[in-house]
Amino acid sequence: MAAREDFLAASLSRIKPSPTLAVTQKARELRAEGRDIISLGAGEPDFDTPDNIKQAAIEAIRRGETKYTAVDGIPELKDAIIEKFRRDNDLTYTRPQIIVSTGGKQVLYNALMATINPGDEVIIPAPYWVSYPDMVLLAGGTPVFVQTHIEDGYKLRPEALEEAITEKTKWLIFNSPSNPTGAAYSAEEMKAITDVLLAHPHVWIMSDDMYEHLVYDDFRFVTPAQVEPALYDRTLTVNGVSKAYAMTGWRIGYAGGPEKLVRAMAKLQSQSTSNPCSISQWAAVEALNGPQDFIDEARKVYQERRDLVVEMLNAAEGITCHKPEGAFYVYPSIAGVIGKKTPDGKVIETDEDFVTALLEAEGVAAVHGAAFGTSPNFRVSYATSTEALKEACTRIQRFCASLR
Incomplete structure (x- = not known):
């Protein structure tokens, strides 16, 4: 046949x-x-990858940390992530608000798959990381692109965001510093964006902060929920160890967000990859807790x-x-x-x-x-x-x- x-x-x-x-x-x-x-x-x-991080992985192997872990990450890594958010971003989370996944891409994918229904719109400033639109489409949503321009440093203008929001908008995917442009938003520029979002309580914010530590010329990084605490309950703050610690192949991403959302993401992860690599998780503990020089x-x-x-x-x-x-x-x-x-x-x-x-x-x-x-x-x-x-x-x- x-x-x-x-x-x-x-x-x-x-x-x-x-x-x-x-x-x-x-x-x-x-x-x-x-x-x-x-x-x-x-x-x-x-x-x-720095030697102290490699060594932590070797020691984890020797300790026998080679079994399944909790689906959404070991407690030690969750605690390290909580401390990182407190130290770097003035954000307070508890363990049930933290998820660890197989790279930042899986964090974003899980969040979209767990929340998007047919007809939902997701605003994506362009230029954008190539995977954002495809993940939205795979989840059954509709990407809504808002063009940025070289004369604005490729940064989203508040009035352009306002114009793009409709009753169907579920998420804004916000990436600063940006892949592919390197554009990063100052506290003042970020506040202009969050002010727009305050007026639209049905819109959630997915903040992709993967390049947080790679900023130049005394630029000070900020993240949306830090600049506007009133958005905390509808913001998923996404990060990982890939770029800052040269750990791309270790595949560890993480996020902090509302407990209900994080539980839904973990549920999805339990039926796909289950836990991230146990050895990589212990290496990430050292990356976040160890020397940052x-x-x-x-x-x-x-x-x-x-x-x-x-x-x-x-x-x-x-x-x-x-x-x-x-x-x-x-x-x-x-x-x-x-x-x-x-x-x-x-x-x-x-x-x-x-x-x-x-x-x-x-x-x-x-x-x-x-x-x-x-x-x-x-x-x-x-x-x-x-x-x-x-x-x-x-x-x-x-x-x-x-x-x-």
Whole structure:
């Protein structure tokens, strides 16, 4: 009997594979073929996980911490997260308000799957992290995109948020510092956003703070529930150890929020992955409770790299690069190269054309802006060595100069 053509779930047709992961994989494949490739696609620190965190994991293995744990995280990690929120964000939570998941992505996914009903709208400022819209669609909701602009530093304007809110709005997904733009909101800018939300009590806030510790030039990070305590009961504050502690592969994300919501997320997690890796949880305890000097050391290097990349990209013909406040990305506009031709006669009509031609001509892999909802742009991750960044930016300058 022939297999049914409609075997796969219809919901899969609503989403697409992650473009950022696709670019990273393409770079790996070209390297394996012997090409000289510099990848600026991955959102992953190039630093190694600090030794004290590795050691904590080794000791956990030797203690036999290799069994199932509570679905939503071990008490020791929950306590470390509670203390982190108190220390860094002036937020007070109890253990039932904390969930630990297999990376920040699962935290966000669980929250959306546990709350979205057909017809619910989720406001997503654009440019956005590539997974936000697809997770909303998979949950059966409707993403509502609100464009931000380079002249505003890619920050959401309060009046644009106000205009996007309807009676169907369930969530605002808010990411500061932002992936892909690096835009971060000051306390004053954040208050302008939270003031809008105060007037709409049916709208919940999903605050993705994953890049919290990666801010530059004496910028002070704030999170929505910290700036406006009246929003505490409808805010899910999401974070993780991946970016700040160079622990991407350990897969630990966490959140603090209303107990009813956290219970629902844990219920969903109990029927999917169950608990996050036990060893990774003990490593995360050390990351949050142990010495924090690694963060400052990494931040200084990232700031130097940001300044280098912004300067060199702004020197490339047709590129305008805004200097962001945080994360480890820049999101240059390539409006000045659209319509130009490569030496072999190909017309650069879109930002996808640009990154494809750049990869072919110069061996530099980056992600096109359409993947993040705003064109014509591309995203550069400067979480790679300074030497590689200099060479990559030199190649981008050369490529832009070759266009006619």
